[in-house]
Amino acid sequence: MPTDFTPLKLDAAIARTAIAQLSAQSPLIHCMTNTVVQNFTANLLLAAGAIPAMISDASECREFALQSDGLLINVGTLQHQQCHTLYQAAEHAHRQAKPWVLDPVAVGGLSLRTEFCYQLLALQPRVIRGNASEICVLAGEEVRGRGPETQHRVEQAFTAAQRLALSTQAIVVVTGETDLVTDGLRSISVAGGSPLATRVTGVGCALSALCAAFATLDGDRLFHVASACWMLSQAAEYAAVKAAGPGTFALHLLDGLAQQQEGR
């Protein structure tokens, strides 16, 4: 049974308003993310107008939950001895009604992260961002990625994303050629971007951090999170024009975010 893939397209004016809001508020985002992408994630948040912090000690995470505006949990380089600290950080965010984002990197093919991500769902992430395979796994489908790679197209994950959004009350973001953002009832698509983004490690992970930043803004969170995707997509198009390959692309991507943040 084919499913209609007819989400709304995001209006650019809405996205620009959200970007200006982010810039005015510069939310402080606690990023508990994998060690591969910490630097790029921090730089991407700074470029976009948010403030990153990468606290990792358990006791400091507890304290920092009172200071930060949002939280990202990314399981890319998860180790079992970190699970307790990560779980507690999500719990603190949940209790204090601060939005937190789950990035379930490579969930499905590896047991520790798969079990842990299922546990985390009980703490109600406000946003879940993954590729199509990851979202299908979290929605309960039997699939298997190839390390960090997806085996599905975004369209194939549409009903899984809606189902996951409804069951968790999170906004679910499936990224790929076109990004899909859904709360289960309403769905928005964000087109554009560049295939070069798949040749730079951590672009998806950093987008999850940006989703956390936009999720802290007042207003309709579905549109705010879609605006994060739109901002990155616009920056990717700017970067693709400037770049001669994935190396220079990554830096122009940051420049492209900063130019939007400055209203250019």
Place this chain on the structure above:
Amino acid sequence: MPTDFTPLKLDAAIARTAIAQLSAQSPLIHCMTNTVVQNFTANLLLAAGAIPAMISDASECREFALQSDGLLINVGTLQHQQCHTLYQAAEHAHRQAKPWVLDPVAVGGLSLRTEFCYQLLALQPRVIRGNASEICVLAGEEVRGRGPETQHRVEQAFTAAQRLALSTQAIVVVTGETDLVTDGLRSISVAGGSPLATRVTGVGCALSALCAAFATLDGDRLFHVASACWMLSQAAEYAAVKAAGPGTFALHLLDGLAQQQEGR
């Protein structure tokens, strides 16, 4: 009671001599720094003419203390299980009269790092580099940053920096729009730089590593450490001209350091 903020300006000729000295000696700097900025710190030291090493095992740190010329301790992503190793590394450096630098990232608002930084002061860092809020905290003032962000201007931290320098016998560096370098009795200001440096993660952290490198040189350490600030400031001005945003700025900054190191 307003305080006069009238430090000396650093003479460019002095800085250029120190840069040539660094290039000739290429000191080996052990960087025990946060995981977010390790790569950028290593690249910045290499560009400037020093050699970075990021040993992290306790037993290897002990051995490496005999081989390295200087040490950086940065508490950005401190975890309680690291404290003992970091403390011992500082102790070894102290005993062997090798200069070590303390970078007290986000001290004040988080307990573990705050207590740990106070403990480390007893091991006589030769340089302490922080933003205005961090220096005020170490000097005993009740302030609170917002994660890694400062709530103070450099000028407001002037007396705190002098007091901290006198009580610890360290050279204290307060970085911001203008950098202040003081040993408590003599003070030097280094102007210039670029606001884009605040949009790249780890520029301050990497400057601390560069201070460690310059602190290993023979001669007047106050001027050497100020020369590290000057070198970075010059590179930032070069990069600001070349860059279209914070992404490209970070790379041109490294190029700008390398060009100074080569005497260009």
Place this chain on the structure above:
Amino acid sequence: MPTDFTPLKLDAAIARTAIAQLSAQSPLIHCMTNTVVQNFTANLLLAAGAIPAMISDASECREFALQSDGLLINVGTLQHQQCHTLYQAAEHAHRQAKPWVLDPVAVGGLSLRTEFCYQLLALQPRVIRGNASEICVLAGEEVRGRGPETQHRVEQAFTAAQRLALSTQAIVVVTGETDLVTDGLRSISVAGGSPLATRVTGVGCALSALCAAFATLDGDRLFHVASACWMLSQAAEYAAVKAAGPGTFALHLLDGLAQQQEGR
């Protein structure tokens, strides 16, 4: 007794064929590497046409050994509590006849990694890549590097490399101004590259990951591994023309790899 240094030069046509093979197969490489270079390593593999994954939990490493095509073990920031997991990962790769690469960063001057690297040799790495000092140490010579720096020239390590290759049945790669690749009986040299590569942290470490990727290809592994060196060397020459220093060089290097991967 002077040794003739007369290895074969690699034929460009052979290298280009191997590069196309890599691009067609896009092997999944498990990189257990030091925290300083994880990001650059992942980006370099992606640019060259392979897929990186940085799993670090012991149980997940066990599972991932069945999914990945090759493994890199780099001891740059080794901690004693990691040794067991790293050893097991190498053991799994060995048992499943998947090629794994050893990068013995700074071996010799530091006890933990030195003992550990000797232990790992028993698990038959298919490739060992290091600078001249590191290869001499592994071959049993009494030498001492200065942190990550070599004290030898590639030519001086020629007989050590051959001896190490014969005793371990690994392909040994000595990188420097000219790279040497040997299986003990046959030797290939790869010239070219750029001195700027020594001013960017992790270029050698990332080359080790690229060697792991090429080592997974069907055919004569000696030529495949030499092709990895050739690919990087070509990219370095491209980057040297484009760059104004080590900062921009690093990004153009990635672009240069991607252009070769695309057959340009």
